[in-house]
Amino acid sequence: MVEARGEERPGGWLEERLPSVPRKPGVYLFRDSRGKVLYVGKAKDLRARLRSYAAAGDGRYHVRFLMERASKVETLVTNNETEALILENNLIKQYRPRYNIRLKDDKTYLSVKVTTKDEWPRILATRHIVRDGNTYLGPFASATGLRETLETIRKVFPLRTCSDAVFRNRSRPCLEYQIHRCLAPCVIDIDPAEYRAQLDGALKLLEGKTGELIESLKQAMLQASEEERFEDAARLRDRMAAVARIAEKQAVVSHGGGDRDVFGLCREGGIVEAQVLTVRGGKLVGHHGYHFEDYELPEEELLSSLVARFYEGERFVPDEVLLPRPIEGAAALADYLGGKRGRRVAVLVPKRGERRRLVEMAVENARQGLRERLDDSSQRERTLAEIGRRLGLASVPKRIECFDISHAGGEAVVASMVAFDEG
Numbered sequence: 001m002v003e004a005r006g007e008e009r010p011g012g013w014l015e016e017r018l019p020s021v022p023r024k025p026g027v028y029l030f031r032d033s034r035g036k037v038l039y040v041g042k043a044k045d046l047r048a049r050l051r052s053y054a055a056a057g058d059g060r061y062h063v064r065f066l067m068e069r070a071s072k073v074e075t076l077v078t079n080n081e082t083e084a085l086i087l088e089n090n091l092i093k094q095y096r097p098r099y100n101i102r103l104k105d106d107k108t109y110l111s112v113k114v115t116t117k118d119e120w121p122r123i124l125a126t127r128h129i130v131r132d133g134n135t136y137l138g139p140f141a142s143a144t145g146l147r148e149t150l151e152t153i154r155k156v157f158p159l160r161t162c163s164d165a166v167f168r169n170r171s172r173p174c175l176e177y178q179i180h181r182c183l184a185p186c187v188i189d190i191d192p193a194e195y196r197a198q199l200d201g202a203l204k205l206l207e208g209k210t211g212e213l214i215e216s217l218k219q220a221m222l223q224a225s226e227e228e229r230f231e232d233a234a235r236l237r238d239r240m241a242a243v244a245r246i247a248e249k250q251a252v253v254s255h256g257g258g259d260r261d262v263f264g265l266c267r268e269g270g271i272v273e274a275q276v277l278t279v280r281g282g283k284l285v286g287h288h289g290y291h292f293e294d295y296e297l298p299e300e301e302l303l304s305s306l307v308a309r310f311y312e313g314e315r316f317v318p319d320e321v322l323l324p325r326p327i328e329g330a331a332a333l334a335d336y337l338g339g340k341r342g343r344r345v346a347v348l349v350p351k352r353g354e355r356r357r358l359v360e361m362a363v364e365n366a367r368q369g370l371r372e373r374l375d376d377s378s379q380r381e382r383t384l385a386e387i388g389r390r391l392g393l394a395s396v397p398k399r400i401e402c403f404d405i406s407h408a409g410g411e412a413v414v415a416s417m418v419a420f421d422e423g
């Protein structure tokens with residue numbers, strides 16, 4: 001552990017200790033004088049990274065602000081950058097440091113659970129992603145969009161929707177079978193390959209791969225009509241139309257297809273807006289927006305932390321992650337994500353072409369989000385100024401406290417206070 005000795009210049013204490021810091025990959029923890037962890041970071045070369053903090057006197061505010069608060073640093077050496085990334089994630093979860101970014105808990109977003117552990121899987125919406133051997137997709141940015149897609153799946157793919165208890169206790173199929181919305185594996189001896197094909201179709205729809213799906217429904221419809229199974233052909237036509245309605249709502253952004261997550265950032269001082277566009281099968285199927293205030297660390301560190309935090313837990317990892325700027329440890333990040341996905345993942349900073357266009361789209365969305373947020377805060381300032389004017393105050397009210405007291409004939413007195421800070 002390296003400790004501050006009270007020098008005036010922030011970072012001076014750290015500079016003295018640099019020779020004893022290893023030139024190896026690892027993780028560093030800045031602590032305040034009471035030992036509280038303020039910030040956890042990772043580096044390919046710990047000494048080089050800490051040197052940049054020690055040089056806080058060069059006027060870079062983002063480093064200086066942390067050095068003014070930190071009085072100790074601990075380093076933990078790892079075998080490689082990928083291990084450093086995993087350790088950094090774990091330490092951030094453990095300490096929840098004030099100056100590391102935290103993303104909104106994904107429990108608030110809807111995901112899809114496919115009960116692949118069951119012999120006859122079903123598909124349902126959930127807010128809880130757990131390691132239970134089933135398959136999870138998402139989280140999805142729009143709950144309404146997801147519910148619409150699940151409703152279409154119910155109409156198009158005859159999969160079971162009943163609970164395990166109902167499934168086990170059926171002696172004859174339910175209404176779902178009568179209206180052609182379930183193959184009724186509860187009692188009918190159906191071909192598992194046929195059920196699997198229906199499930200694969202539903203997954204394609206969830207992944208936004210509607211082009212492939214429409215094509216296979218079309219082929220099945222043509223075959224049914226050639227074989228004069230006109231009722232089946234009509235049903236397939238209706239299913240195709242339902243899928244096409246979902247497809248219309250998904251903009252094609254990448255004609256080469258492919259699954260990509262595209263990161264965009266926009267920053268003004270300590271206020272940062274981030275956007276992650278999710279592209280599945282070449283279609284833009286969702287986006288996630290994140291907002292951070294009082295974030296003063298370099299943009300490269302922010303981006304690197306954002307990507308690592310974004311893929312924590314059970315989130316789907318695509319083939320490509322597109323970034324607006326290079327980050328240290330991109331190869332380690334690709335390695336880490338590849339480990340989660342089970343196959344190679346590319347982390348790219350595209351310079352031109354379709355991928356670059358996607359990154360620019362993500363950055364533009366982030367810029368727009370930031371603009372709206374700043375407009376919001378200037379609107380708030382105008383409202384506060386107006387309140388100050390109407391109440392004849394000498395200055396704009398930064399904090400407003402409202403009190404009320406009630407009682408029943410002098411008994412059971414209850415008081416409450418509501419406070420507004422900066423509007």
Ligand code: SF4
Binds near residue numbers: 160170172175185
């Ligand atoms: S038909 Fe059988 S398997 Fe299908 S939903 Fe009804 S009870 Fe479940």
